[in-house]
Amino acid sequence: MTMPPNLIADSRTDRARLSSTDWEAGALDLLAEQGVSAVAVEPLARRLGVTKGSFYWHFPSREALLKAALERWEKLDEETVFEPLEGIADPAERLRELFVRTSKEMRSHVLYSELLKALDHPVVQPVMARVSQRRIHFLMQAYRALNFSRKDAMNRARLAYSAYVGFLQLMLQLKLTRMSVEEFDAYVGHVVETLIPIR
Amino acid sequence: MTMPPNLIADSRTDRARLSSTDWEAGALDLLAEQGVSAVAVEPLARRLGVTKGSFYWHFPSREALLKAALERWEKLDEETVFEPLEGIADPAERLRELFVRTSKEMRSHVLYSELLKALDHPVVQPVMARVSQRRIHFLMQAYRALNFSRKDAMNRARLAYSAYVGFLQLMLQLKLTRMSVEEFDAYVGHVVETLIPIR
DNA sequence: TATTGTCAATACGGCTGCGTATGGTGCTAC
DNA sequence: GTAGCACCATACGCAGCCGTATTGACAATA
Numbered sequence: 369m370t371m372p373p374n375l376i377a378d379s380r381t382d383r384a385r386l387s388s389t390d391w392e393a394g395a396l397d398l399l400a401e402q403g404v405s406a407v408a409v410e411p412l413a414r415r416l417g418v419t420k421g422s423f424y425w426h427f428p429s430r431e432a433l434l435k436a437a438l439e440r441w442e443k444l445d446e447e448t449v450f451e452p453l454e455g456i457a458d459p460a461e462r463l464r465e466l467f468v469r470t471s472k473e474m475r476s477h478v479l480y481s482e483l484l485k486a487l488d489h490p491v492v493q494p495v496m497a498r499v500s501q502r503r504i505h506f507l508m509q510a511y512r513a514l515n516f517s518r519k520d521a522m523n524r525a526r527l528a529y530s531a532y533v534g535f536l537q538l539m540l541q542l543k544l545t546r547m548s549v550e551e552f553d554a555y556v557g558h559v560v561e562t563l564i565p566i567r
Numbered sequence: 568m569t570m571p572p573n574l575i576a577d578s579r580t581d582r583a584r585l586s587s588t589d590w591e592a593g594a595l596d597l598l599a600e601q602g603v604s605a606v607a608v609e610p611l612a613r614r615l616g617v618t619k620g621s622f623y624w625h626f627p628s629r630e631a632l633l634k635a636a637l638e639r640w641e642k643l644d645e646e647t648v649f650e651p652l653e654g655i656a657d658p659a660e661r662l663r664e665l666f667v668r669t670s671k672e673m674r675s676h677v678l679y680s681e682l683l684k685a686l687d688h689p690v691v692q693p694v695m696a697r698v699s700q701r702r703i704h705f706l707m708q709a710y711r712a713l714n715f716s717r718k719d720a721m722n723r724a725r726l727a728y729s730a731y732v733g734f735l736q737l738m739l740q741l742k743l744t745r746m747s748v749e750e751f752d753a754y755v756g757h758v759v760e761t762l763i764p765i766r
Numbered sequence: 767t768a769t770t771g772t773c774a775a776t777a778c779g780g781c782t783g784c785g786t787a788t789g790g791t792g793c794t795a796c
Numbered sequence: 797g798t799a800g801c802a803c804c805a806t807a808c809g810c811a812g813c814c815g816t817a818t819t820g821a822c823a824a825t826a
């Protein structure tokens with residue numbers, strides 16, 4: 369009497385072995401849910417239904433996994449967030465779109481927010497430095513196009529990005545204010561009015 | 568031949584035993600330097616020049632130490648930051664003073680910034696919730712006094728506080744921009760102009 | 767001097783995570 | 797069908813931290 373094939377689909381496409389990609393995806397899931405420190409080999413292996421014997425075939429160390437996963441994230445993030453905005457010519461409109469669009473789809477922000485809590489980690493730090501640098505630069509360019517002086521554009525970009533980062537922490541980590549959808553939209557509206565000059 | 572008395576003063580007032588207060592102070596130091604997870608019993612004991620045999624006489628657990636230390640911090644913080652501002656009658660002036668004064672003396676911010684990275688921790692979370700709530704409320708009151716509508720005041724307070732929180736992370740954790748003193752003052756000036764209405 | 771109270775050292779067991787070593791299983795190719 | 801590759805299990809040693817138990821050192825006090 370042979371065992372029936374496993375019919376319960378678990379997270380991965382079930383049937384069969386894992387690839388490096390599966391491990392990276394699992395790492396990002398865990399990262400979003402429980403932070404960087406939760407991305408540990410043995411827990412992740414348990415979660416994927418294997419043992420760490422498998423892991424060390426794909427990666428030389430935990431660090432290597434983290435690095436690979438974050439680089440995957442960085443690439444994906446750039447493609448989905450900023451490339452779509454390149455097409456918008458009017459800078460004010462571009463900023464508005466960024467603010468509003470950013471306020472949707474949480475998953476990306478949850479992950480970003482977890483990474484903010486691990487800025488001291490040697491693997492996380494350079495990735496976040498690059499990503500933040502790019503984003504702030506994007507903002508600055510837009511303000512420049514709105515006739516801000518170089519210094520004002522830089523300061524306003526810093527302010528806008530700080531507001532984004534801070535709001536993430538307050539909303540997602542400290543669940544200080546569980547806002548309704550209407551409240552949230554009103555807040556985003558207020559931010560747009562305050563940080564983007566009229567015409 | 569007896570040993571000479573130890574002449575090297577190490578952190579605590581040297582000569583002799585520790586009190587609960589010494590442990591709490593040491594915990595806050597470690598917290599500011601290396602984050603919540605670094606507040607561990609054995610490392611802290613080593614740092615204080617004793618063994619954990621001592622620690623468990625003063626505290627029942629690591630959690631208890633953390634709790635005590637954070638409550639001490641919370642109390643101290645309130646006294647030094649907000650009470651001095653209560654005296655300023657003009658709300659715009661009060662806000663300006665808060666912004667500018669906050670931009671000095673780093674130690675407090677370093678600690679706050681580390682706590683921001685541990686908002687998921689069950690001991691940290693309630694403390695930070697209280698502190699942030701109070702601060703946002705303070706801001707809101709000031710904006711109310713500036714004739715903001717209830718909703719606008721709330722949103723502006725959220726925005727201002729988010730900007731503070733985000734800037735802390737970007738400056739202290741990600742050392743994205745090592746700004747000069749002049750640049751920094753200019754940034755604070757820009758923030759004041761942007762977030763506090765004229766007259 | 768004897769006693770008590772306060773702080774500290776030592777030693778232990780338990781848990782969790784990292785990384786290594788080695789062997790096993792199933793698919794694929796020839 | 798057998799050789800080889802890709803993936804995985806098992807078992808091990810090591811390190812760090814938690815918390816407990818027991819004993820010791822030293823001071824103040826009686």
